[in-house]
Amino acid sequence: RFETKAFFGAQQIRARDLLLRTPQTNIQLDYTADYADFSAWAQNLAEGIRMQFTMDNSSIAFQDLNYFAPAINEIKQINTGLTRTILAKATASGTLADLNNIDLNLSVANDLKLRVRGQAQHLTDPERLQYQLNLSDLSTSYEQLKNLTRGVNIPNGLDRLGKIRLLGRFRGGLDSLRGNNIELRTSSTTYFAGDLSARHLPSNT
Secondary structure, three states: EEEEEEEOOOEEEEEEEEEOOOOOOEEEEEEEEEEEHHHHHOOOOOOOOOOOOOOOEEEEHHHHHHOOHHHHHOOOEEEOOOOOOEEEEEEEEEEEOOOOEEEEEEEEEOOOEEEEOOOOOOOOHHHEEEEEEEEEEEEEEHHHHHHHHHOOOHHHHHHHHHHHEEEEEEEEOOOOOEEEEEEEEEOOOOOOEEEEEEOOOOOOO
């Protein structure tokens, strides 16, 4: 099922109260795209169109991810075969290349909770990717990570940590990461507070 209140103009497209439903998924969002003229779509899709969207009270089934984001198939580490549902609220503005005012709040049952705000640049050029993120909550556990991933070598010793919660400010790119005011708490006695910096991170590119 698909329905929306849409406006198509010479320099703007608006979709209000957009509703997309499948037997397992319910997506509700508002979307606006501004552009100089229609040639911007063909000539400079990544940067020629400024957009703003708000997704509210939406649920996305893992098995539907392939339909809404085909590129997810390239991320082999995500277990899209799960019969789980992602609950999501999100806002963002900018272009396909540079997204600002990102505010993402999602959860997967009791397996994962994520709340992050920030911005990202050069999303369409991974070699130049840069991001600045304020992570206010990332909660999961060893068993839950095993369920959500496939083919990922998660050290067995992490199962002793129980529930894991991470927060902090992060910035970096494809092969580097810097974190400030990081807090890592677990159900066991493990606790970390401080900063970190990493370079030459492995990538699949």
